[in-house]
Amino acid sequence: EIVLTQSPGTLSLSPGESATLSCRTSQSISSTYLAWYQQKRGQAPRLLIYGASTRATGIPDRFSGSGSGTDFTLTISRLEPEDFAVYFCHQYRNSPLTFGGGTKVEIK
Amino acid sequence: QIQLVQSGPEVKKPGASVRVSCKASGYTFNSYGITWVRQASGQGLEWMGYISAPKGNVKYAQSFQGRVTMTTDTSASTAYMELRGLKSDDTAVYYCARLSVGHCTNDICYFSYPPPDHWGQGTLVTVSS
Numbered sequence: 122e123i124v125l126t127q128s129p130g131t132l133s134l135s136p137g138e139s140a141t142l143s144c145r146t147s148q149s150i151s152s153t154y155l156a157w158y159q160q161k162r163g164q165a166p167r168l169l170i171y172g173a174s175t176r177a178t179g180i181p182d183r184f185s186g187s188g189s190g191t192d193f194t195l196t197i198s199r200l201e202p203e204d205f206a207v208y209f210c211h212q213y214r215n216s217p218l219t220f221g222g223g224t225k226v227e228i229k
Numbered sequence: 230q231i232q233l234v235q236s237g238p239e240v241k242k243p244g245a246s247v248r249v250s251c252k253a254s255g256y257t258f259n260s261y262g263i264t265w266v267r268q269a270s271g272q273g274l275e276w277m278g279y280i281s282a283p284k285g286n287v288k289y290a291q292s293f294q295g296r297v298t299m300t301t302d303t304s305a306s307t308a309y310m311e312l313r314g315l316k317s318d319d320t321a322v323y324y325c326a327r328l329s330v331g332h333c334t335n336d337i338c339y340f341s342y343p344p345p346d347h348w349g350q351g352t353l354v355t356v357s358s
Contacts (some may be wrong), residue, residue: 168345172342191234211344213329213340215339
């Protein structure tokens, strides 16, 4: 099983600042199979990034993903009020599909 | 537009079974798979398993083996997840999501694009005596 470890657990920032979220995998995976999701309270996860760096349809360009091997990053530049949420990374290379524990981006 | 609409909330007693449905629209159901993920209150996302809509192949997470059954009704573009032997720690929101058709052996499934991209709204299952 591929274990995904996200850090930090919580990020306290102000609107307009940038956020950098980390996801480390327990074994090297092709960047093709790494995705990021945003989840707001009471809502289903929303796909932001797939293939480590490709934005899903309708996702604003302030969201960007990067990384390879075992280290992946989601960057949110210029945080908007609607960006304060929980973010999960996810590997979909093979079963069992696994998710990171999440990073909460909260308003400072 | 692509939608997955799940059945409504359920309240069950310990030991009972629950079946959650997931009706898909806006895409060719038989060209994709469906995965099921659950989330306990305030917790992370836990993968339960996958079913191929065109072939009916399934792959369950080890922690649910023997307790879960996933099926599809292709004529109705609907997927189902049944969980048996419910315990209080099965209380969670259960989600279905669309993903690619997996290439599966006995032991493992390999997936490609898309990852779980469109999700149902979630179904709250509460297990309480």
